[in-house]
Amino acid sequence: MFKKNKRVSLLNYWTSRYLLTLFVGLAIISFISAAWIRHTTFQNRLELMEFLADETLYRLTDTSGLNGPMGAIPGFIGDRERFTMREIDPILYVVDTEGNILTSNRPIPPGSPKNVKDLLDGEEGTKKITKMNEGQSTAQYVVKRKIEKDNKLVGWVLVLEKKGNLTKVNQAYGQLALLIGALAVLGWGAVYLLSKRLTHPIKQVAEAAKQVQEGNYTFDLPQNNKEEEIYELVTSFKEMANRLEQLEKTRTELLAGVTHELKTPVTSISGLLQAVKDGVVTGQDASEFIQLALVETTKMKTMVGDLLAFNHFAVDAIPVKLEAVNINQLVRDAVTQWEVVQDDETVKIQTHLLPQSVNVQADVVRVQQVVTNLLTNAKQAMQEGIVTITLLEKDDTVSMTVQDTGHGIPQEDQAFIFERFFRGENKKYAVRGLGLGLSLSKMMAQSIGGDLRLQESDPSGTCFELSLKKATTL
Structure with missing residues (x-):
């Protein structure tokens, strides 16, 4: 047995598909936006680390003039909060040429290495490093700046931060989720209202079609639709209904008309011949009655011929x-x-x-x-x-x-x-x-x-x- 397809309303059909398209589009936009936010945030925070390194180098050289011993250079860095940023909190080291930590913006935990020589490769810049900790690798970024005296290298400024901290943007993701959610609700509402506006006149035409199917050609359809296609649909349907109504009347009249037109000569012929047969009329009158019957017969033959000719032309048979x-x-x-063949000259x-x-x-x-x-x-x-x-x-x-x-x-x-x-x-x-x-x-x-x-x-x-x-x- 054939399974009957389940029908859904036009409003539900298009709303669900528009909504699916909207969500897919918003999901793609969300993914791209999140990736862009992550990348932009990462670049901005790297720039902040570079700014911190440059600012520290400037203050060191400007404050001491590099006239005292290296141990006195970072004397102002002890206040950790001075170098704490709102988004990130990097570690700042001032080291000598051998990589020994002279000072830092935060206390060095007991047991931690006092030397970061493995971070020095003789070149300034920003570099990604991978650090192993208890069998797990941790990605970090380090910004390096040279401390020079009389064009001679005397130390380094190092700024370090974990990659996870550089790309952490929970607040921005929350704002993005809120924005996407608002757009989804707004888009769904707009799609629903527009679909409802579109389907309303179509439903009216469908209801009118049911009335026409039941033989009722009197219905009301609005003519003030602004959409050209909807207006043409409604107008064409009303014109079609009017034409169907006229054809229905013509069909009804046809049955009565053909019956009457064919019955009239048959009745006349029957009456005329019956009068002759019964002897009601005789002689010249009988001949006239027979002639009248022949005239009626000719008229009936003409009408039947018209019907046959019309049918032949309708099927291209002639x-x-x-x-x-x-x-x-x-x-x-x-x-x-x-x-x-005219019997008068009035025309x-x-x-x-x-x-x-x-x-x-x-x-x-x-x-x-x-x-x-x-x-x-x-x-x-x-x-x-x-x-x-x-x-x-x-x-x-x-x-x-x-x-x-x-x-x-x-x-x-x-x-x-x-x-x-x-x-x-x-x-x-x-x-x-x-x-x-x-x-x-x-x-x-x-x-x-x-x-x-x-x-x-x-x-x-x-x-x-x-x-x-x-x-x-x-």
């Missing part, structure tokens, strides 16, 4: 035959074909063709179907008037506009006119049909490399634009 066609002649033929067609011959890449049958559908829609939109077809040559396309003088398409319907099975309020009850005409026409236009779009629509009329690619010339 082959398209592209060829180079003169656009002016194509428009003339399409208009003539449409006018022939006039005006054409404005191109001044010169231009070939387009098109399927003649499909283009004529699109033009026929646009002209039929224009006629349905007005009792009488003029439909103007205008051709305009562009860079690599030819634009065909179909402008009527009807009542226009309501603003709220314009975004959905190319949706399958959508029928606006103006046509829903006035004109029978399935709402596939514009959707199918757009598919046909796109199948030949062109496009169909609504250019504009207002109470003074509607204009559609059909664009076709120019035929390539060899």
